Amino acid sequence: MSTKHRVILAATIAFADRGVSGTSLDALAAELGVTKQTILYHFGSKDGLITQVLTEAAAELLAELEAAIARSQPGWDRVEATIRASFALAIRRPELLGLLREVNRLGQPWSALVLEVLSPLVEQAVAYLESGMESGQFRSNDPRLVLVSSYAAVTGVVTDAEVLRAVGLELDLRVAAGLRRTLLSFLRAALIEDP
Amino acid sequence: MSTKHRVILAATIAFADRGVSGTSLDALAAELGVTKQTILYHFGSKDGLITQVLTEAAAELLAELEAAIARSQPGWDRVEATIRASFALAIRRPELLGLLREVNRLGQPWSALVLEVLSPLVEQAVAYLESGMESGQFRSNDPRLVLVSSYAAVTGVVTDAEVLRAVGLELDLRVAAGLRRTLLSFLRAALIEDP
DNA sequence: GTAGACACTTACCATATGGTAAGTGTCTAC
DNA sequence: GTAGACACTTACCATATGGTAAGTGTCTAC
Numbered sequence: 001m002s003t004k005h006r007v008i009l010a011a012t013i014a015f016a017d018r019g020v021s022g023t024s025l026d027a028l029a030a031e032l033g034v035t036k037q038t039i040l041y042h043f044g045s046k047d048g049l050i051t052q053v054l055t056e057a058a059a060e061l062l063a064e065l066e067a068a069i070a071r072s073q074p075g076w077d078r079v080e081a082t083i084r085a086s087f088a089l090a091i092r093r094p095e096l097l098g099l100l101r102e103v104n105r106l107g108q109p110w111s112a113l114v115l116e117v118l119s120p121l122v123e124q125a126v127a128y129l130e131s132g133m134e135s136g137q138f139r140s141n142d143p144r145l146v147l148v149s150s151y152a153a154v155t156g157v158v159t160d161a162e163v164l165r166a167v168g169l170e171l172d173l174r175v176a177a178g179l180r181r182t183l184l185s186f187l188r189a190a191l192i193e194d195p
Numbered sequence: 196m197s198t199k200h201r202v203i204l205a206a207t208i209a210f211a212d213r214g215v216s217g218t219s220l221d222a223l224a225a226e227l228g229v230t231k232q233t234i235l236y237h238f239g240s241k242d243g244l245i246t247q248v249l250t251e252a253a254a255e256l257l258a259e260l261e262a263a264i265a266r267s268q269p270g271w272d273r274v275e276a277t278i279r280a281s282f283a284l285a286i287r288r289p290e291l292l293g294l295l296r297e298v299n300r301l302g303q304p305w306s307a308l309v310l311e312v313l314s315p316l317v318e319q320a321v322a323y324l325e326s327g328m329e330s331g332q333f334r335s336n337d338p339r340l341v342l343v344s345s346y347a348a349v350t351g352v353v354t355d356a357e358v359l360r361a362v363g364l365e366l367d368l369r370v371a372a373g374l375r376r377t378l379l380s381f382l383r384a385a386l387i388e389d390p
Numbered sequence: 391g392t393a394g395a396c397a398c399t400t401a402c403c404a405t406a407t408g409g410t411a412a413g414t415g416t417c418t419a420c
Numbered sequence: 421g422t423a424g425a426c427a428c429t430t431a432c433c434a435t436a437t438g439g440t441a442a443g444t445g446t447c448t449a450c
Contacts, residue, residue: 003397019300022216025438036438038398046438103213197429219407231408233428239409392450399437399444407436415431 004042005031011053016098020050020106035152054110057099058117065121082121199237201227206248211293215245216299249305253312260316277316279305342343 008082010032014023025036025046043049068085072078103114205227209218220231220241238244263280269272284291298309 015359019216021214025439026437035399037400037440038437041396041398051249105212220409221407232410232427232430235409236426236428394448395436396447397435397445400443403438403440405437405439407433410431412429412431415427417421417424417426419424 003032003034003038007034007039007042007049008053011049012057012099015050015053015093015102016095019102025049050110051113054099054103054113057096060093060112061089061096061100062121064115065118069121075162198233200228202229202234202237202244203248203251206244207252207294208290210297210320214297235345246308249294249298249308250290253309254324255288256284256291256295257312257316260313264316299346315321320345 007028011023011028014028014031025039029036029039039049043052064085065082069078071079100114103110142159206218206223209223209226220234224231224234234244238247259280260277263276264273267276275286296310298305
């Protein structure tokens with residue numbers, strides 16, 4: 001694997017984990033066994049590295065979600081497929097969702113970079129749910145809405161691999177059974193579990 | 196208000212907002228119109244400041260939750276009162292919940308500082324929900340569990356004051372109606388709304 | 391066999407950052 | 421009126437941090 005690619009992978013994890021301001025180029029380089037100047041050679045500046053990391057992460061998320069859309073039917077099936085794809089990605093690459101939260105904090109101009117890529121899909125999902133609830137297709141205690149709510153909690157809060165694996169395996173359409181552990185895990189995570 | 200207290204309030208907001216490593220003593224001092232040395236005089240070191248900020252935030256959270264416990268009945272009423280108190284605090288001092296997320300990232304020894312104070316209450320709440328679901332008292336699509344799930348999402352994700360105000364006002368026991376907007380807001384926030 | 395691209399390293403540099411040391415002004419106790 | 425506590429400021433300092441400049445080794449094309 002090329003040095004450039006290794007830097008991007010390590011920076012994605014470091015930015016998600018310790019934050020952008022908590023990750024120095026020296027520390028990142030030391031992890032990879034190269035010098036800071038090697039990183040600067042490939043990306044020009046720290047801002048250049050951030051740009052590259054966010055661009056690739058957004059592209060990866062988009063590809064995953066679009067694949068889920070392509071293999072699903074319009075309507076609830078599509079929402080569920082999207083959520084399922086997100087869980088799968090969260091298990092495989094938990095740092096991607098952690099990075100989203102960091103972007104949220106960084107604000108402009110970084111948030112625009114990611115939002116530009118993902119916002120069309122978010123708008124579609126929100127519009128579908130909104131019209132579904134306006135028309136009475138979903139009741140407010142619908143298990144499907146619980147699933148969406150849990151999804152929000154997961155993408156926003158939980159990064160623990162074991163929790164996500166449990167959720168991913170148990171949400172195998174058996175929403176009723178799976179949500180029990182999910183909810184408890186979320187509650188624990190939200191109120192701070194020792195990491 | 197004493198300088199020391201002003202530093203703690205400003206640091207709480209800064210740490211929650213920009214992160215601990217994203218907040219330099221110089222920048223914090225400049226915000227307050229004092230010198231960095233004034234901060235070091237009061238807290239000894241940056242670690243000293245972090246300790247003080249976390250200790251006070253944890254104490255404030257605890258006081259709020261214990262007051263809610265004291266004025267509620269055992270059982271679901273108590274869980275609801277606790278959640279309600281958290282919402283109220285989140286509206287009044289959103290940085291406190293933001294700080295919890297930062298602590299989660301900082302890890303040891305800072306997480307232990309906060310966890311030590313709050314974990315007895317968390318354990319109680321989790322035990323209650325767990326036994327309630329084991330015994331079949333709650334079904335998995337119970338609106339009350341939706342509320343708890345939403346609470347996890349709120350404490351973990353949402354810091355936008357307007358969203359929290361909307362949630363706080365509409366959760367006035369009319370769970371069914373209130374959750375509609377809440378869920379959509381959470382979904383938007385979790386998938387990154389432009390801040 | 392040599393010019394040039396490529397992927398680095400070595401040697402620096404300016405600024406930011408946490409921190410120390412030695413003052414200075416002010417208020418209180420005696 | 422003066423000793424001492426208190427809340428600061430001014431003057432520094434060592435290290436961390438992002439970044440620049442000038443090499444060095446290696447591989448490819450001709």
